[in-house]
Amino acid sequence: MGILGWIVLGLIAGAIAKLILPGRQGGGWIMTLILGVVGALLGGWIGSVLFNTGIEGFFDLSTWLLAIGGALIVLLIWGLVTKNRGRTTA
Secondary structure (H helix, E strand, O other), rough: OOHHHHHHHHHHHHHHHHOOOOOOOOOHHHHHHHHHHHHHHHHHHHHHHHHOOOOOOOOOOHHHHHHHHHHHHHHHHHHHOOOOOOOOOO
């Protein structure tokens, strides 16, 4: 899969992960893209370690499930890191 495939996969996986997670996550579409690509890579790595499968083809169901699962993990971590950002105490 080429770089354009990774970008499209990451953007869609990140958007689906944002729809699945409850609450409001910060970041625009660029942050969604970055988190989605990182999540797709993480999902591929987890899939290769645990299930002996990875992200091979763009239209494979396992590719999408691993990418969305990885994006969910990355989005959860991102939400924990940025939870108190932007809040000011008076």
